[in-house]
Amino acid sequence: MPARQYIERLFGLAGRTCVITGGAGTLCGAIAEGFLKAGALVALWGHHMETLSVQKEHLVSLGASPDHIACFRADLTKEEDGKKALGATADTFGKPDILVNGVGGSSIRKPLVEADAAEFERTLVLNLTGGCFLPSKLFAAYWIENRIMGRILNIASMGSYNPLSGAWAYSAAKAGVVNQTMGYARELAPYGIRVNAIAPGFFLGKQNRHLLRKEDGTPTERGRNVLAHTPANRFGEPCELAGSAIFLCSNASGFVTGVTLPVDGGYLCHNI
Ligand SMILES: NC(=O)c1ccc[n+]([C@@H]2O[C@H](COP(=O)([O-])OP(=O)(O)OC[C@H]3O[C@@H](n4cnc5c(N)ncnc54)[C@H](O)[C@@H]3O)[C@@H](O)[C@H]2O)c1
Numbered sequence: 001m002p003a004r005q006y007i008e009r010l011f012g013l014a015g016r017t018c019v020i021t022g023g024a025g026t027l028c029g030a031i032a033e034g035f036l037k038a039g040a041l042v043a044l045w046g047h048h049m050e051t052l053s054v055q056k057e058h059l060v061s062l063g064a065s066p067d068h069i070a071c072f073r074a075d076l077t078k079e080e081d082g083k084k085a086l087g088a089t090a091d092t093f094g095k096p097d098i099l100v101n102g103v104g105g106s107s108i109r110k111p112l113v114e115a116d117a118a119e120f121e122r123t124l125v126l127n128l129t130g131g132c133f134l135p136s137k138l139f140a141a142y143w144i145e146n147r148i149m150g151r152i153l154n155i156a157s158m159g160s161y162n163p164l165s166g167a168w169a170y171s172a173a174k175a176g177v178v179n180q181t182m183g184y185a186r187e188l189a190p191y192g193i194r195v196n197a198i199a200p201g202f203f204l205g206k207q208n209r210h211l212l213r214k215e216d217g218t219p220t221e222r223g224r225n226v227l228a229h230t231p232a233n234r235f236g237e238p239c240e241l242a243g244s245a246i247f248l249c250s251n252a253s254g255f256v257t258g259v260t261l262p263v264d265g266g267y268l269c270h271n272i
Pocket residue numbers: 021022023024025026027028045046047048051074075076077101102103104105106126130131155156157158199200201202203204205206207208
């Protein structure tokens with residue numbers, strides 16, 4: 001078999017339909033670009049149609065076919081919204097078989113004694129309920145009913161392993177994402193459904209850019225601490241997530257389920 005055909009069989013996503021929640025975001029935009037280049041149809045879900053449309057235009061400007069991308073409005077913290085978006089996606093592209101749970105984030109950093117309980121709960125709901133549990137439940141039920149051997153990709157964080165200072169709820173939620181990834185993987189394996197996650201290190205996204213980098217482009221104190229803790233000594237480029245995401249959602253990882261793959265420039269193996 002020619003090398004190109006072999007690689008396409010392993011990593012290609014032609015014929016697959018992928019839903020990416022939080023699809024207007026920085027990291028999910030880069031994952032969407034990778035999935036489109038690997039041949040998938042991509043449905044971007046998010047709570048603002050305008051930002052989704054901007055993301056679609058951006059992806060088209062990078063060479064994607066407009067027919068391969070569709071946008072659907074859904075607040076992922078609301079179960080009904082997810083159900084409607086799933087129906088609309090299936091009507092447009094056919095039954096989706098990949099889910100990327102990309103909703104999440106928090107830019108709040110506070111000492112424990114100043115942390116606000118309502119804000120804590122909102123962040124848990126966004127990152128764990130909307131960013132993992134509700135869409136996974138929805139797609140698992142749909143795939144079991146339709147006998148589809150789907151793939152879920154969750155997005156964890158460095159905070160999943162060690163709490164990020166001041167990001168109490170975010171770290172707790174992202175630790176939960178790793179935990180749920182293993183639990184869903186175990187329960188859904190008999191149906192041929194695989195569930196994995198990536199744990200990005202520090203990438204300059206919309207929510208954390210100002211925490212890590214000053215207007216003049218130099219790192220903030222927090223940014224300098226992150227770089228000092230990252231053996232690669234740089235922030236990640238969003239496009240560097242695409243390969244790991246494609247691997248975990250393609251045939252190449254057919255016997256891989258329940259894992260969280262760090263994509264972190266060595267952050268987790270840092271030591272003295
Ligand atoms: N940027 C980083 O360095 C980094 C590191 C580790 C993990 N992550 C995780 O990666 C994921 C994507 O991060 P990002 O930096 O691209 O984020 P982002 O803020 O750029 O994108 C998040 C998207 O989710 C959408 N969204 C928010 N709440 C929603 C809701 N209730 N329903 C539907 N859509 C909603 C937003 O509109 C936005 O488009 C998040 O889970 C984040 O926690 C990011």
